[in-house]
Amino acid sequence: MPKKIGVSVLSFAHGHASMYCQRMLDFEDVRLVSAWDDNLERGQASAERFGMHFYQNLEGVLHDPAVDVVIIACETNRHAEFVEAAAAAKKSILLQKPMALSLADCDRIILAVNQNNIYLSVAYQMRHDPSNIKIKEMVEAGYLGKIGLLRRRHCIPLMFDNNFVTGPSQWHIDPVKNKGMFMDDATHAADFIYWILGKPESVIAEVDNVLTDIAPDDTGVAIYRFNQRAMGILVNSSVTLAGENTTEVYGDQGVLVQNHDDLVSTAQPLPKGATALKYFRRGDSGWKDLGIGIPASHGERIMAVPRGFIDAYKTDSPPPASAQDGRVSVEMILGAYQSAHEGRRVEFPLSK
DSSP states (O other), rough: OOOOOOEEEOOSSTTHHHHHHHTTTOTTTEEEEHHOOOOOOOHHHHHTTTTTTEESSSSHHOOOOOOOOOESSSGGHHHHHHHHHHHHTOOEEEEEESSOOHHHHHHHHHHHHHHHOOOEEEEEEEGGGGGHHHHHHHHHHHTTEEEEEEEEEEOOGGOHHHHHHHSSGGGGGHHHSOOHHHHHHHHHHHHHHHHHHHSSSSEEEEESSSSSOOOSSSSSEEEEOOOOOOOEEEEESSSSOOOEEEEEEESEEEEEEEEEEEEEHSSSSOTTTOEEEEEEETTTTOOOOOOOOOOHHHHHHHHHHHHHHHHHHHOOOOOOOHHHHHHHHHHHHHHHHHHHHEEEEEEEEEEO
């Protein structure tokens, strides 16, 4: 029998780590080996749930020869130090998003990956979603012609969730540990826009609290400009109760419209005849449904991350989202924050 890939978790602070483990229990090519968490109660309970050995010290995981891959899901401001430790121990890494809170920490991560020649991918579930993959394929194949405008909405209702803001996940609203909700959640949409259109040249944005005063911010809108004059509009809110349309891509030969592709648009019952992705091309008589299914929940999208990561790792294929990719999305979000703070257009690259 081929050797199973040994996977361990460094902190269950981010809830997605538990979702990854739950899905990997069904993987025939993976063995959940161990876990570490500085929150002993959380770590021990999670390790017991998934049949993993719990280490009270980080070195126990890092020195274990049965461990091939570590999932790093600690608070975002600690990502760089944990990547450096895991990379030095020659462990490959699935890193929770966003990659870091500063470009300096992004560069620490990239250096650790390169110096130790280890495999790292950032956990961006949008890159594993079938309708998003189809959007990328159609844009790159030229079905829409020259792209003029892309709008991506990625929203959640978590600032209205008392369990989120007062329970174990409250570190998400700590400006030291996570900067703001726009940094934490808009990074998904930033990565998607970059994945489709490439690196932007500039951004102008507004980021603020509009319906709450719980976190440093709850809503943001950013407009990115690209070297072919295209615009990418990012809409992110942590105070959205429901939603439907998530992506629009407008080209001179066609249009793509995507629905039901974030948390709030799958949390409510889907309307009859709901369509995930449809397109219209110059000369068509109407919209065409591309026939892509809508996941039963947003959790299904999140739990697609480990399968894509493991498959790429096993074949030594390019990471689904590399460390360099992760840095781009961080820079896009930091640029939006800078634009909102200074009230002006900000050019890329940012000064460190």
